[in-house]
Amino acid sequence: MDGHDHWLREIEPELDGELSLAARAALARHLVSCAHCAGARASHLEVRAALASAAGDRHARTFPQAPAVRTRTLAVLATVVLLAGAGLGWALHARWGGPGGGDLEASRAAIVVR
Numbered sequence: 001m002d003g004h005d006h007w008l009r010e011i012e013p014e015l016d017g018e019l020s021l022a023a024r025a026a027l028a029r030h031l032v033s034c035a036h037c038a039g040a041r042a043s044h045l046e047v048r049a050a051l052a053s054a055a056g057d058r059h060a061r062t063f064p065q066a067p068a069v070r071t072r073t074l075a076v077l078a079t080v081v082l083l084a085g086a087g088l089g090w091a092l093h094a095r096w097g098g099p100g101g102g103d104l105e106a107s108r109a110a111i112v113v114r
């Protein structure tokens, strides 16, 4: 592309502290000579500062990350919700029965034309 794509992709990981020191140094060297990428990095920082301010922490030092939901936890929660729904459905069916109450014919709507 135009030579900036690689560096632009490095900005977010650099701000998250995920780059190695060598990669951070290479990015810093590029930012010194490239106003385009330096401006993009400044924009990323401004967005993060605005989000932190909107979240009530104007002096945040890091970008707040959403807590990661573990796959196992999500699977357990989904299973519990499904079992609770099935149990509730079974209990309600046992209490009040299914739709229509009696046989299928009694549950049909009657259209009378005169």
Ligand SMILES: [Zn+2]
Pocket (backbone or CB within 6 Å): 003, 004, 007, 030, 034, 036, 037, 038
């Ligand atoms: Zn650049």
